[in-house]
Amino acid sequence: MEATEKVVEGKRKSWVIDVRPLRGVAYRRMWVGNGVAYFGFQFTSVAVPVEMFAITHSSAWVGLLGIAGLVPLLIFGLWGGAAADVVDRRKLLLASSTLAWIATVGLLVQAVLGLHSPIVLLALTAIQSAGFAISSPARQAIIPRIVPADLVPAANTLAYTTTTAGGVLGPLAAGLIFGAWSVDTGVTVAYAVDALLFTISFWATYRLPPIPPVLDDGVTEKPTAGLRGIADGLRFLVKQPVLLLSFAVDIIAMVLAMPRALFPEIAEDRFGGGSAVGWLFAAIAIGSVIGGLTSGWIGRIKRQGVALVIAVVGWGVAVGLAGLAHSLWLMVLLLAVGGAADLVSAVYRQSILQTFAPDRLRGRLQGVFTVVVAGGPRLGDLRAGATADITGPTASWAGGGFAAAGLAVVLALAFPALLRYRPPADAEVTR
Template sequence: MPGPDEPTRPSSLGPEAPTGRIDTGPDAPTRRTAFTTQRLRVIARSALADTRPLRTPAYRRLWSAGVVTVVGSQLSVVAVPTQIYQLTNSSAYVGLTGVFGLVPLVVFGLWGGAIADVMDRRVLLLASGGGIALSSLALWVTAASGVGGVWSVLVLFAVQTALLAINQPTRNAVIPRLLPAEQLPAANALNMTVQQVGAIAGPLLAGVLIPVVGLPTLYLIDAIALLATLWATWRLPSLPPEKAVTRRAGARQVIEGFRYVALHKVLLVSFLIDVVAMGFGMPRVVFPEMAHTVFGDPIAGGPALGLLFAAIPIGMVVAGLFSGWLTHVRRQGVAVTIAICTWGVGIALFGLSGSLWFAVLFLAVAGAGDMVSSAFRNSMLQTVATDDMRGRMQGVFTVVVVGGPRLADLWHGPAAAAVGPSAAVAAGGFATIVFAIVVVAVFPVFWRYRAPVAADRP
């Protein structure tokens, strides 16, 4: 131990020695700067998106290909209703896309999940992905040649939706086979960030491209972009069921999936709480009216309408970019509950807002809450469900994610006509908070749920 007149040995841990004495040596400023820089790097790495899943080549290829294909798919999302309106000059026909899209999504989302549990998921991804590309090519032919008409477009749209409903649950069921459990929240956050970037960039790009290259070319670009995902899928290893199976993928297997959800309360609540959030809180059907009556857009639409539709995806993208902390959260049930309540608060404040910029801000906050909730709920599903049930669980997940907003559409419209859009939206936001708390109180096992593996980022 040094005497009272001897200098204190500099600490290797930073500018302050373990004894509490301040390091005043000649190199102290340099060490303090290095220490501060190191701490800032650690904080930044903890805050920004956790990219560890991208170190796994198979996942990295799938994710990178998704960056391309998600934008391409959004081009078709814009092209289909635009083409139908051009053919018919009727919004009623455009509205038929809801029926032609929802029915195959529900049927084939559930059945496709059952198929994914009984066959090699790589083969199923290749078959469904190839079918999606061919359907985009068929849509290109109808648009470029004028052959067929509106009903041909609607039928091809339904076929493509059915293939997407098979492909998406299968893709999500593959991820737990590629990555360790502790990286699933990060992987889901990365996936959702890409999807929301596509939801913003795709429509904007479509608006720019249609006057330049024409609407039919959007379908062709979508089909070509899908080659990236097909290549990434081809590079995957074989992914047969972990347990040998002899069963078929039929109605009985779909019913088994629902029975499995009922017996696993964590999964049940993860679906129920999302139905609450989207069924009560998704206000998209009133965006046109609020843009016109509250924020001053012309009745045909304007910049306010575009900002309202973009605000939730923007919030999700920002939350995804700063999602590094998700990996360290073990109490995922608590996190989902708080995130759903954040969604509800954002929606309620949006309904009460008279300022466009505050409205966009509150919707973005809601979107951030939705991103966190979705990342954790998908991670719960991928962790709690056994491999032989993951396909069916992802099918149910897909139906819930799509069905919730449709429920919101059913009641938001009449409620807005009765009490005004602002009051209807605010009521939906507050109802989301109340019913989310009720669901979690009835099933406290969800609140107590902890992720089985906790690993700090190196």
């Protein structure tokens, strides 16, 4: 009986999220700090558009917030990646996080003073985005330096699951604030919560060990954070079909199969509006959280390239079927399935990059990764909305999902390097 119970317990644990990376003190602190900070950021991500609309009564001004956030991301994401290969990554993370925190405090101050200026909101959003763009490559490039290579997928799963959970709980908590107070008071409280929780991220980063740049693979030339350094990273990238294909399938998945821009219209037309739109916006994140909590198997998969392609296909098919659903709960269920598949693909994309790339180039490639991950969904919003005006929302939504699944299969079969990929610990990787 005891042996049987141990077998059952072992099988149960094999599906539960792998928490072994948390045994490392450095990763555990970073995980806590990032999780709390991301939860706090959700308050600002809700408060800024709410305040902008309250000031301008214009959705066009609210839309400009996306541009204000995207442009610095595209510019500083590449530069921040190059800088992460030149300076101590811990120091760079502290400096860039300080920039983002100053922008958050600026949002709080302008709310307290009652400036009611859309220009100020746009400027502070741009500064905050620049801080994030610089810090993100450094943060991701740190993980392989503080976690054993075989635990990198588990570490990424923990991080994605935590941030996704924050993406669900944060907006809900922000909604409670705006339900309890007026807009002016609500945005002040929201910014204050974000600024306070952000300090925990500072503590976590400050307690990290020094992480200076290293020169490996026989390279003796010191990298630079200028255009030459960025070009070196891009030259390496274009010669690595595995990395290029991992980026390509992500762009396909997000540009063709991200239905987010269609949620308000579908919720109104099919389900009468009301709370339906909230469920649609939350569904993908809910699926990602559930997928993360049952992800103990992810780190044991050796054919990570195959698993990545399967996950992208699963995302596209689930999204396509969701676009055809006329039951709210069926649509939410299918979007949740897509969200779980998206978490799996995100973990493998990140893990392939972190373990495949040499450390001397890891920051620069993380910069490219940041641009792709941040830009893809925004382009997907543009694609979905523009296509819906021509073909209708159902064709735009369902057609995009199925097209993404099909194109991912075609790309993987036409260029099989990704399908052949295994982690460096199990197969020799040419760098």
